[in-house]
Amino acid sequence: xxxxxxxxxxxxxxxxxxxxLQCAQDMNHEYMSWYRQDPGMGLRLIHxxxxxxxxxxxxxxxxxxxxxxxxxxxxxxxxxAAPSQTSVYFCASSRNRVRNQPQHFGDGTRLSIL
Amino acid sequence: xxxxxxxxLFLSMQExxxxxxxxxxxTTSDRLYWYRQDPGKSLESLFxxxxxxxxxxxxxxxxxxxxxxxxxxxxxxAAVHDLSATYFCAVTPSTSGSRLTFGEGTQLTxxx
Numbered sequence: 001x002x003x004x005x006x007x008x009x010x011x012x013x014x015x016x017x018x019x020x021l022q023c024a025q026d027m028n029h030e031y032m033s034w035y036r037q038d039p040g041m042g043l044r045l046i047h048x049x050x051x052x053x054x055x056x057x058x059x060x061x062x063x064x065x066x067x068x069x070x071x072x073x074x075x076x077x078x079x080x081a082a083p084s085q086t087s088v089y090f091c092a093s094s095r096n097r098v099r100n101q102p103q104h105f106g107d108g109t110r111l112s113i114l
Numbered sequence: 115x116x117x118x119x120x121x122x123l124f125l126s127m128q129e130x131x132x133x134x135x136x137x138x139x140x141t142t143s144d145r146l147y148w149y150r151q152d153p154g155k156s157l158e159s160l161f162x163x164x165x166x167x168x169x170x171x172x173x174x175x176x177x178x179x180x181x182x183x184x185x186x187x188x189x190x191x192a193a194v195h196d197l198s199a200t201y202f203c204a205v206t207p208s209t210s211g212s213r214l215t216f217g218e219g220t221q222l223t224x225x226x
Contacts, residue, residue, distance in 0.1 A: 031212040040123075042202060042216035043157075050211065058213070090156065096212050099145050102159035103214060 002026050006091050006106035013081045013113050021076040021109050023091030030096035032074040033103070036060065036087040043090065049074055050096050081113045116141045118205050120217035128225055130192050135220045137186040137203035146186050147214070148177050149202045157202065161188075193224045 007022045025032065033048035035058075045058030049068040063085060065077040074093075078085060088110050092103040117140040127133050137146070148160040161170045163179035163186060170177050174197065176189045186203055200221045204214040 033212075033214075035216075040218060042118075042218045043204075043214075045213060045215070048213060059215075092157075092214075094212055099164055100162055102147050102149075102162055103212070104159075105157040107156045 004091055004093050004104050004106035006089075006109050008109060009107065010110045011112070013078075013111065015081060015083060015113060017081050019078050019081065021078075021089055021091075021111070023074045023076065023106060024072050025074075025091075025093040025104070026072065027093060027104065028071060029093035029104075030071070031103075032068065032091065032093045033058070034064070034066065034074070034076045035090045035092065036085075037090060037108075038087050046076065046089075078111075083113045085111065086113045087111060116143075116205065116207050116210075116215045118203060118215050118217040120201075120203060120220050122220060123218055124221050124223075126223045126225060127190075127193050129194055132192065133190050135188040135190075135201055135222075137188070137205075137217055139184050139186075139203075139205045139215075141184075142208045143181070143184070143205045144208045145206050146179055147204045147206075148186070148188055149204065151200045151202065151219070153200075160201075190222075193222075195224050195226060198222055198224045 004025045034046040035043040047066040049055045091106045094103040146163045149157040161177040166181040168179045174191045200219045202219045204216045
């Protein structure tokens with residue numbers, strides 16, 4: 001089983017460039033989310049979705065856009081990259097409102113903004 | 115705003131010793147999760163705790179939940195080097211569907 005697949009695994013951008021981080025899951029999960037992980041700060045929620053066509057902001061949404069056109073895919077777009085967006089980005093998925101099931105995480109995308 | 119605090123943030127221990135990691139959260143929650151992360155890797159689910167008094171055990175790790183105190187513990191028994199990793203607790207508030215708020219993580223190093 002593929003689970004949650006993130007691409008690319010590594011990326012270097014220049015300030016002001018845009019890019020899309022891809023996330024796909026094959027578990028038919030309704031809930032998908034994006035986090036960023038910075039040293040000493042745990043994981044912080046950027047955006048999430050409870051199903052196709054529905055997205056909402058998390059804790060740190062500024063500078064990022066998302067869309068959910070299918071159940072499987074949840075891309076994260078950086079509109080104009082800034083050095084403060086240098087981080088490790090994780091995508092996760094789960095059944096929505098099913099209490100006994102944890103979120104499943106992808107392997108992460110390591111992003112550096114120069 | 116939900117706050118989740120772990121302590122200690124860094125823990126260095128010897129093999130064979132016992133220790134406990136604490137996770138406090140600030141609002142009513144109906145579920146708490148523990149995850150493990152190895153350096154440069156993804157997060158792996160360890161435990162899901164759903165009710166007051168819940169206790170789960172896997173090998174040398176045991177997690178418990180006290181919803182009245184808003185406290186979860188992760189107890190390590192007779193630590194071995196393979197347990198070296200960062201451990202996160204994460205909480206979903208009762209009114210927030212599936213949203214997770216993570217603690218800062220506890221970086222555990224087990225020395226021979």
